[in-house]
Amino acid sequence: MIINDELLKRLEKLSSLKLDDKVRQELICDFDDILKFVDVLNEIDTKNLNLEIQNYTPLREDTPKKADVIDNVLQNAPSTVGHFFSVPKIIE
Template sequence: MKIDAKLVEKLENLSMLEIADKEKMAENLAEIVEFVEMLHEIDTNEIEATFSTLNNPTPLREDEVKQSDVIKDVLSHAPKSKDDYFIVPKIIE
């Protein structure tokens, strides 16, 4: 994959970020792509996976309702609250 100024500019627009040094960014991205392409050359067909969630799935727990005073504790620090909600100034007309 060719990383050039046009691609960096497109990435800049998509990410909504301003890239100050587009030339340096293009060089860095080219190095990353080159490294990933080298990884594709490695033959891993004979190598067994060292980790899989299929053999030992995550144990599930019962979903139990528990009483908690977290809401009251959090709202106690709010400048204004009513009926378990924050009261904030209106910002949209």
């Protein structure tokens, strides 16, 4: 990908930014350096890497539990109907 003034103007429009000429040239150089770095990373051969995750956090068993959270929360509500909050009607 080539970073040029035309592409930077498109990005400027999409991001709703207005850049002066000095900043525009600096950004073109910075973006170009970043893309060169990414190209170097793309050259690395990762096909034969054996990546084992060390010290991972084990997942716990997902088991349902009975909780009285609803009753505890509704105790602080000013008005309830059954197991629900009751609020004034706001739409006619």
